[in-house]
Amino acid sequence: ILDSMRGRMIAESDHMMMGGIREFENKFVNAERIIIVACGTSWHAGLVAEYLIEDLARIPVEVEYASEFRYRNPILSERDIVVAISQSGETADTLAALELAKSKGATIFGICNVVGSSIARATDAGAYTHAGPEIGVASTKAFTAQVTVLSLIAMILGSKRGTLETTKLRQLMVELESIPAKVEKALELNDQIVQISEQYKDATNFLYLGRGYNFPVALEGALKLKEISYIHAEGYPAAEMKHGPIALIDQHMPVVVIATKDSSYEKIVSNIQEVKARKGRIIAVVTEGDTTIPAMADHVIEIPETSEHLVPLLSVIPLQLLSYHIAVMRGCNVDQPRNLAKSVTV
Ligand code: F1P
Numbered sequence: 379i380l381d382s383m384r385g386r387m388i389a390e391s392d393h394m395m396m397g398g399i400r401e402f403e404n405k406f407v408n409a410e411r412i413i414i415v416a417c418g419t420s421w422h423a424g425l426v427a428e429y430l431i432e433d434l435a436r437i438p439v440e441v442e443y444a445s446e447f448r449y450r451n452p453i454l455s456e457r458d459i460v461v462a463i464s465q466s467g468e469t470a471d472t473l474a475a476l477e478l479a480k481s482k483g484a485t486i487f488g489i490c491n492v493v494g495s496s497i498a499r500a501t502d503a504g505a506y507t508h509a510g511p512e513i514g515v516a517s518t519k520a521f522t523a524q525v526t527v528l529s530l531i532a533m534i535l536g537s538k539r540g541t542l543e544t545t546k547l548r549q550l551m552v553e554l555e556s557i558p559a560k561v562e563k564a565l566e567l568n569d570q571i572v573q574i575s576e577q578y579k580d581a582t583n584f585l586y587l588g589r590g591y592n593f594p595v596a597l598e599g600a601l602k603l604k605e606i607s608y609i610h611a612e613g614y615p616a617a618e619m620k621h622g623p624i625a626l627i628d629q630h631m632p633v634v635v636i637a638t639k640d641s642s643y644e645k646i647v648s649n650i651q652e653v654k655a656r657k658g659r660i661i662a663v664v665t666e667g668d669t670t671i672p673a674m675a676d677h678v679i680e681i682p683e684t685s686e687h688l689v690p691l692l693s694v695i696p697l698q699l700l701s702y703h704i705a706v707m708r709g710c711n712v713d714q715p716r717n718l719a720k721s722v723t724v
Pocket of ligand 1: 417418419420463464465466468469472515516517716718719721724
C-alpha cells in the first residue's frame, strides 16, 4: 500500500510539472527541519502534521501562519523543506511565504486541492489532495484530505528514516484503510447533532478544548463555528485552560471537549471535571464505548475508535456538523459567509 501511495505521490508531483522527484525525496527524508506554511483551516492541518511528522519520522517541524511568515525575516537554508498547504492553491499569503522561502534556498513541497493552481505551479514537488471543489467558502473536506496526505507523508518519512517500525507502519496503514468506513459511520451522527445544535444555537460564546492530536481539531472546530455561524468561539489546548480561559466558564458557556481514548485521556477527564465544577456545559466527543466521560458530560457524541495518529480524520466531523446545523438554524448562508472569500488573493 505504502509503495503504491508513494508511486501516486511521485506521479502527482510529475503532474505538477516539477520533475527531479527522486532527488527531492532524498532531500525530504534527510531534511534537518520541515517548515509548514498555510492559512486558516490549512494551517490547522499543518499543526496535525507537526504531531505526526515529529512523532513518526523524528524531524523537527515548525508550523507558521503564512500571513506572518511572509513579513518577517526567517532563517532558512537549503537543508530546509518548506511545505505549503492550500485548498485553493491561490491564497496570496501562502504563495508569498513560499516564494520568500524559495528565495532563501529552501525546497518547496505543495499540498493543494486545485490542479494547476498558482501555489502548485510555484513548488518544487507536491501532492494533490483531489478532494473535489469545496462548494462553500469554509474548508471542510479539504481538511480531511490534507490530513490524509500529511499522514501518508509522515509514514513514508518514518519508514524511510527507520524511525517507524514495520509492524507499527502496517498497523497504521491498515487503520488508514478503515477510515472511509468510519467516516461514513461518523456522518450518521447527523440527527443527534441536529438536536444538540437546537439547544445551543443562541449561545454567544463557545470554547473548544483538545489535547495532543485533538488540539488542532479544537482550533478547527472553533474556526468553523466562527466562519459560518458568527458565534464567537475559541479553541485551546485543554491544558492551557487553567492559564486564562477558565475565568470565562459558567453555566452559559458551552465547552466542546474532544476527549477520545488516547494517551491524554486521563488528563482530559480531569479538564472536564474542572469545567463541570464551574457549571460549564460539556459537549464531549468520545470514543465509542467510553463510559467514564458520558457520566460527566451534558452531551456525548461517540465516534468510532481509531489510532490516535489518525483521530483528527474522525473527530473533526461532528464539529463540522455542529457548526453547519447551528449556522443553518441561525439563518446564516453557510456556503457564502459574510466577509469571507473562497480564495484570499490579496
Ligand atoms: C485558507 C482559508 C480557508 C478558510 C477560508 C479563507 O484557504 O483561510 O481555510 O476556510 O476559505 O481561506 P486555502 O489556502 O486553504 O485555500
